[in-house]
Amino acid sequence: MTEALILVDIQNDFIPGGSLAVAHGDEVVPVANRVQKSFELIVATQDWHPQDHGSFASNHPGRKPGEVIELAGMPQVLWPDHCVQHSRGAEFHSGLDLSRVAGVFRKGVDPDIDSYSGFYDNGHRRSTGLGEYLREQGVTHVYILGLATDYCVKFSALDAVKLGFTTHVIIEGCRGVELHPGDTERAIEEMRAEGVLIQRSADALVRT
Numbered sequence: 001m002t003e004a005l006i007l008v009d010i011q012n013d014f015i016p017g018g019s020l021a022v023a024h025g026d027e028v029v030p031v032a033n034r035v036q037k038s039f040e041l042i043v044a045t046q047d048w049h050p051q052d053h054g055s056f057a058s059n060h061p062g063r064k065p066g067e068v069i070e071l072a073g074m075p076q077v078l079w080p081d082h083c084v085q086h087s088r089g090a091e092f093h094s095g096l097d098l099s100r101v102a103g104v105f106r107k108g109v110d111p112d113i114d115s116y117s118g119f120y121d122n123g124h125r126r127s128t129g130l131g132e133y134l135r136e137q138g139v140t141h142v143y144i145l146g147l148a149t150d151y152c153v154k155f156s157a158l159d160a161v162k163l164g165f166t167t168h169v170i171i172e173g174c175r176g177v178e179l180h181p182g183d184t185e186r187a188i189e190e191m192r193a194e195g196v197l198i199q200r201s202a203d204a205l206v207r208t
Contacts, residue, residue, distance in 0.1 A: 004139045005039040006130075006160075007032055008118055008146030008153050009047050010096050013082040013089035020082040022148045022175045026093070031173035032145055033097045035205045041102055041137055043130065045118035045146075045156065047083035048090060048106035055114040056081045066179060072113040072123055077179070083108070105130040116155035119163065131163045141166040143205065145173030150187040157196045168197045170205065 010032060012018050015025045036042055049055070057065045057078035065080045083090040092098060105128045107115035115121040119131050134142065142165045144157050153174050160167040169191060176184030192198050199205075 002041070002138045003039060003141045003143065004041040004043060004134055004137070005036060006118060006142055006144045006146075006156065007042065007044040007096070007101070008144060008156055009045055009083075009148075010093050010146050011047060011083055011089065012091050012093060013047075014147040015093055018082070018089055019080045020177075022177055025147050025175050026095075028146060028173045028175055029093055029095045031170070031202050033095075035143070035145070035170065035173065035202050036097060036100060038205045039143070041139065042100050043103045043105065043133070044092070044098070044101050045128070045130070045152070046090065046092070046104050046106045047108050047115075047152070048085050049081075049083050049108045050111050051081070051084050053108065053111045053114075055079050055108075074113075074122055076114060076122075085109075103133060105133070116152045117159045118152070118156040119159040122155075131159075134165070139165065141168070143168045143170055143199075145170040145202075147175060149174040149176035150179075150183040151177055154187040154191055157191050158194055161195045166197070167195070168199050170202050171198060171200045172202045 013020050014022050054071045057063045067078045107128050113121045142160050157169050
């Protein structure tokens, strides 16, 4: 059995002070650094949007963040501009240890469709290459943490299960956007229902 740790979107714009800040998002950083010691293979995903991305409310005159439109034939929540390519907001949090990250898989690069999952865009039309990479490394079990529980973590975990990986989400290392109260817990239950193994504490993974 080969395990991999996937660090999801631990970027400045999702941290308090960023343009799409997740409450207490900075608290995932020490958890991510702590559990890395237990894995030989670590990868990260990175939101990497062009400025004209269709998920940005600013690109739809008269629309506001939080509204829902149709994009690429699917419902799309509109967001503040965030994680724009080459911006400070798109950079990983400065406290995140990247020294052992073997690969970074960028998503949301197509302006015409969003990409919550680290594996595919929202329409499953294009792969980021993450699934293929993990298979090439012989990975069978993935552990996921990062931002945000109710969006990019959830969709990454659901895709991982569909791809046949035994999938764990380390809840201690995640925080949710909570556009609507209860979104995070609903996301956890949805993941569990699809076969994701929910691990509330990271302590069991910290191996000395």
